[in-house]
Amino acid sequence: MEHEFEKPEDREQRFHEVLVRYVEALEDGHPPNLKEFAARYPEFAADLEEYFAGLRQLDQLAGMLRGLVPPSVARQRGKPTE
Numbered sequence: 083m084e085h086e087f088e089k090p091e092d093r094e095q096r097f098h099e100v101l102v103r104y105v106e107a108l109e110d111g112h113p114p115n116l117k118e119f120a121a122r123y124p125e126f127a128a129d130l131e132e133y134f135a136g137l138r139q140l141d142q143l144a145g146m147l148r149g150l151v152p153p154s155v156a157r158q159r160g161k162p163t164e
Contacts, residue, residue, distance in 0.1 A: 116130075
């Protein structure tokens, strides 16, 4: 294993760097294919799959909550207060 003797915080730092690459791709308007992205980082494949599963759950929950808020209220919340 390439990083067999590394400190846990080093691995965590590298994982955060991978997540930053993912978010940057999203922000640039180029959402990566999740399977391909995870395949580029095999040492983090399980962690990334868990992270992406959590994102899917969060997105589903947010979608359900959006459906509970009437459009007029959602528009009002989007306006800056004076």
